[in-house]
Amino acid sequence: MSGRIDVLTIFPGYLAPLELSLVGKARRDGLLDIGVHDLRDWTSDRHRTVDDTPFGGGAGMVMRPDVWGDALDGVLVADSPSRTLLVPTPAGARMTQALAEELALLVSAGGQLVFACGRYEGIDARVTEHYSGREDVTVREISLGDYVLNGGEVAALVVIEAVARLLPGVIGNPESLVEESHGAAGLLEYPVYTKPPSWRGLDVPDVLLSGDHGRIRSWRRARAVERTALRRPDLITGQGSPQIRLARPVDA
Numbered sequence: 001m002s003g004r005i006d007v008l009t010i011f012p013g014y015l016a017p018l019e020l021s022l023v024g025k026a027r028r029d030g031l032l033d034i035g036v037h038d039l040r041d042w043t044s045d046r047h048r049t050v051d052d053t054p055f056g057g058g059a060g061m062v063m064r065p066d067v068w069g070d071a072l073d074g075v076l077v078a079d080s081p082s083r084t085l086l087v088p089t090p091a092g093a094r095m096t097q098a099l100a101e102e103l104a105l106l107v108s109a110g111g112q113l114v115f116a117c118g119r120y121e122g123i124d125a126r127v128t129e130h131y132s133g134r135e136d137v138t139v140r141e142i143s144l145g146d147y148v149l150n151g152g153e154v155a156a157l158v159v160i161e162a163v164a165r166l167l168p169g170v171i172g173n174p175e176s177l178v179e180e181s182h183g184a185a186g187l188l189e190y191p192v193y194t195k196p197p198s199w200r201g202l203d204v205p206d207v208l209l210s211g212d213h214g215r216i217r218s219w220r221r222a223r224a225v226e227r228t229a230l231r232r233p234d235l236i237t238g239q240g241s242p243q244i245r246l247a248r249p250v251d252a
């Protein structure tokens, strides 16, 4: 029993990539229900207005709480085992693999994820305040990282892909989830190679052609530790956010 994901946005076309590749196939195979909704369908004026000027002044526009409230009330599924409202924002908590795994467990247990994709200068703060006060809804404000995007749609695409690939049956070979970056022992991925064995004067490391699986395992771990120490020492010293190991796809 899998849950569902709903996305509210003024740019539904931005979510078209969810019809492609593994996520698109999972939807067609009935492994995951994803609904994309146009926020303007919950407006009541002829111009289908979703924004207004900010109280206190300042540049840009703010998205109206009344339109968002009507839309979220319309999309939230009352009889779902759980409801998680995900609000992408530059001020959010950093997205991590641990959160992806947490959300995948909720969806695999039949829960609903609702993404509120803002634009302009963001969504009126009372929207997250209101739903945070609801006992039947969990609100998570999330950020992809310390750079500024124009809206929340890209973040929704990233989080949905990170979650969907953990659901049973979505990835053809579940083993590939075991040795992932931020997976096995929280290290970065080792370098990978395929044919031809020599390309533009560059040869595949001999150990990978040796057939000695013990040596290959050791070599790969050494390369992963080397890369992690060089590029992401925080993953080794544990100074950064804890990375949950992806031991296996979440159980249904």
Ligand SMILES: N#Cc1c(-c2ccc3ccn(Cc4ccccn4)c3c2)n[nH]c1N
Binding pocket: 088, 089, 090, 092, 117, 118, 119, 120, 121, 122, 123, 142, 143, 144, 145, 146, 147, 148, 149, 150, 151, 152, 153, 155
């Ligand atoms: N996740 C994430 C994000 C976002 C993000 C998410 C949602 C919105 C809705 C509007 N804007 C534009 C905007 C610009 C400036 C100040 C406020 N808002 C968003 C940006 N930026 N960077 C991330 N890692």
